[in-house]
Amino acid sequence: MLKIGLLGCGRIGQVHGRTIKRMEDARVVAVADAMEASATAMAAELGAEVRAVDAILQASDVDAVVIATPTDTHFDLIQSAAQAGKAIFCEKPIDMSVENIRVCLAVVEAAGVPFLTGFNRRFDTNFASLRARIASGAIGGVELVTITSRDPSPPPLSYIQRSGGLFRDMMIHDFDMARFLMGEEFVRLHAFGSSLVDPAIGQAGDVDTAAVILTTSSGRICQISNSRRAAYGYDQRIEVHGSDGMLRAENQLETTVELATAQGFSRSPAQHFFLERYEAAYAAVMRAFVEAANGTAPAVPGIHDGLQAQIMADAAARSLETGVPVDLPG
Amino acid sequence: MLKIGLLGCGRIGQVHGRTIKRMEDARVVAVADAMEASATAMAAELGAEVRAVDAILQASDVDAVVIATPTDTHFDLIQSAAQAGKAIFCEKPIDMSVENIRVCLAVVEAAGVPFLTGFNRRFDTNFASLRARIASGAIGGVELVTITSRDPSPPPLSYIQRSGGLFRDMMIHDFDMARFLMGEEFVRLHAFGSSLVDPAIGQAGDVDTAAVILTTSSGRICQISNSRRAAYGYDQRIEVHGSDGMLRAENQLETTVELATAQGFSRSPAQHFFLERYEAAYAAVMRAFVEAANGTAPAVPGIHDGLQAQIMADAAARSLETGVPVDLPG
């Protein structure tokens, strides 16, 4: 039985807590949150205790921590947890600063603790199946990856302002997915973006519509596009073109019902947003963490993967600013 | 160069005439129609002469005839054409009376002329492909065939009144398709029907919504359903379930465009009606006739197939009337 400390009881912390509650071989023994009411409610629901963060990090009855607190707290928490020998699950982004992530990486590696970065989309049934089929050779060599990601509607402006920008907040998932599927690191990146959805987003210094092209040293290409708006629901599609064929993962719709009228054949909208669309992926990534913490499976995606995605997000922001492509470090 | 006499220059006669005009190895040399203006216009368009029907049947420069006249003229035309040694293409239904068709069959067989019944759907790309894949063993043994056929809207009541009823006018195509796909004759049939689309159709003694179940001696089952109404266009679908899988042919839509909005994902309506949906099939069935007339391919579907479909339509009408299943002659 893996004993887990849950740091952060907000929306995502609750998702992780409930996932662990359904497991036979893990349980949350302690929770912490800056909001006392949140911590208390979560503790009651999970049959856990409310404790201070430091107490959890030092507790001898805690084997692993799930870090679901605001991003700016990750830096300290990761180091303390690693030094205390806890297995670590950390929500993305690990930190807004690539330098900070490098520091964490060094500490984690020195401590030798399992570390899993919360790129839950790798565990989505569709995307995982897509990658497994690439690996099995179903489409030969990968040549062109196209990733489409659109939110149903933009977040509040207050969120945008502290998000680090679209590339670090939203496209970072797609950067990780691009690496996951391409099987070769990218060497160059060019980003394009504009504010078409809401001028206030542009005034806040961010973009709401963006496209990035990535290339590898062997000449493979990845196209990513993002929008903060999609009338038809959360749009999450991937297409991989290879020498012997193509694989694509379509959206999950709300139902399989189709209506036929004089206007044509109409199916349901896409599942609304990430909590619905990636419900199973959230459960699967936590399952992977429990296994990594138990030492029965490798900790992938690791802190290195979180670092690479952040490097790419930084590069995209710089490319957008300068209007020219940016080389990625080898 | 096959020289063809076109008997009947109405809607379907025009389709056949234009198909032949595009061929390199066949041409319409003479046309006839009860409406002189129709014959004259068709002759001009095809570069053919207007002649009397009898003159065409006896002409030495006519190798083959395409019979696209009203059903009640088929009986005499077929016999005369066969006795004159012409290859014969005849639109379905061959005749409203099974006895008359048997008479024609005897005359045609005695004359030894090629005879092709205009069941054009056998030549539809989708259905022909479906059958070829059954024949190649893609789904193992056929167990259950489901045929759905719905017109976009009912024909005028005047047409209904002289049509012979839904089973002989509309479902007859599906009876032929059922035989085409099942690969085993049916031994029993039960028909159900009602007038849900327009009470006037019921008052005229016909039905506008119907379902039939057919069985073979080995226990295979076919379900056919028809409606004289479909808001979303001409609905023409087939599904064949076998021991190793299922094959289905879906509708052809007007375009491949899909619109995604808050209401969901919407595609185009089905192609409106038979002239659009079966445009290529009309060309293919006439191609098959030219080859049969030239002796380079067998004449299939033949007059026997037209007879079997009419027997099934009669049986369906009787089953509907009596409320019990009807045995089909062996």
Next chain:
Amino acid sequence: MLKIGLLGCGRIGQVHGRTIKRMEDARVVAVADAMEASATAMAAELGAEVRAVDAILQASDVDAVVIATPTDTHFDLIQSAAQAGKAIFCEKPIDMSVENIRVCLAVVEAAGVPFLTGFNRRFDTNFASLRARIASGAIGGVELVTITSRDPSPPPLSYIQRSGGLFRDMMIHDFDMARFLMGEEFVRLHAFGSSLVDPAIGQAGDVDTAAVILTTSSGRICQISNSRRAAYGYDQRIEVHGSDGMLRAENQLETTVELATAQGFSRSPAQHFFLERYEAAYAAVMRAFVEAANGTAPAVPGIHDGLQAQIMADAAARSLETGVPVDLPG
């Protein structure tokens, strides 16, 4: 907090037990099973006690029972539970004998306890959405319902032998669905069936491939077809044709991934069988029961619905035997 006694800890009993475990307002307090090991394991998992069936039925700390025992025990359990004033959830079929169900119905009505029949498919997201859209008038008046249900592979012969036959074991779900969607009772039924999948099923007196046509007094038609075999997974589709359009619910596939190669475009098989396909429906039907037991929602489908479906299954068996249609009681 609704306190529930779980009678039967087999496959379906476990599904229901685990569903209740995730609820905030209900819990299983006691379980019973003829196999002591099953009862003990389930009790441990749910934090419940193992008790004798009679003890559960009489317990003052049990508000409701979930009956998931073999069918032949339902008759006694329902009556005892009703007389003890418990709310009752009973798996389908309620009983193999229509007469027995009538007895239960009388007892349940006399006792005035909520009774929910486990027709979980009514709670499937797709089918529930389909019905809601019919009710909203999306396709006008319903004219023709087509239900396709195919198992991935036949059950063991031993199961077939005690199942009551395909109509009572498998098609009973479709009979309930037909009533759910048509919105008008059926007055006549004709059943066709054969043994194409496995001759041993035929030798056991059952069929493995079947089609039924049902009609209402206003002339509406329903086609149901069943097969005990489908190479491509559990095939569960419904189509409803109406005066203004058509609604159809397609299969749920394992993933949304499509592979394109020289052979064409290939998607995943359908979800394998009922535990995967109806996972959410099982949760939803139990949710409906808890609400019915609490008196906050009507108990639908009720015992009357279970009775009607059984009457239809009996009629189908009789129709198949006699080869003629059977009138259904008004």
Next chain:
Amino acid sequence: MLKIGLLGCGRIGQVHGRTIKRMEDARVVAVADAMEASATAMAAELGAEVRAVDAILQASDVDAVVIATPTDTHFDLIQSAAQAGKAIFCEKPIDMSVENIRVCLAVVEAAGVPFLTGFNRRFDTNFASLRARIASGAIGGVELVTITSRDPSPPPLSYIQRSGGLFRDMMIHDFDMARFLMGEEFVRLHAFGSSLVDPAIGQAGDVDTAAVILTTSSGRICQISNSRRAAYGYDQRIEVHGSDGMLRAENQLETTVELATAQGFSRSPAQHFFLERYEAAYAAVMRAFVEAANGTAPAVPGIHDGLQAQIMADAAARSLETGVPVDLPG
């Protein structure tokens, strides 16, 4: 009756000649080709005369010319034809040199003759419908256009070598489509490309896999990707994301047949290549030319559209070479 001179009787010249043969209000009166046998055969098929190119350009019985000769002859032919007052249809690309096209444009405008550039894809039913729905406001303002174009297999190396390169030979269609759909001129372009399909293509100085990003001054974005290889047939898809929704045009498959087996649900490959896929579009673009020549419809896409696409292709080649974005002339 529009009298047309057909210049060039190769593959595309034949397509245009046969299209005109089916028209009631236009006919080919004269044909020319550098290969005498080609000209003679085409003349016989169309009932036209073989004449010298100059004779056709000066003939008083020729109202319009269709230029389907090799690209390097277009420059002279266009000028001569314009000066002779003929309406002009010219296959793309108009010329490999933007300067030459500007010269032609000046001559054509001075002569005041109708000129239609053979961007047939604008006339494809799907893409034309897609654009009409954008124009009708179905998706609000256009924000992001994604165009995917993949050939089934690369052309012979000899063709590659004289083709002007992928951007001028293949992606030029997509540049025109991007302008057609975006409704705003592009101001900047960045091209990426590699040789992944065949190293010989790279050695010939060309790419076989490419992606381009285009932006407008208002910040709208277009992504185009091309590959010279697609195992599953000719891949021609377009997606347009707007403020109120998304429109996408999918591939046309060979049939509507779907096979379901243990491996899943499999549909036909895409139509093989451009002659099948754009058969109807070739007929429609020639119809548009006849109407433009008759003065009953505007000549769109005109020579200006051909010029713009060539400017974009040149810019793409330059961007690929330099590795940085290129500004497009206003």
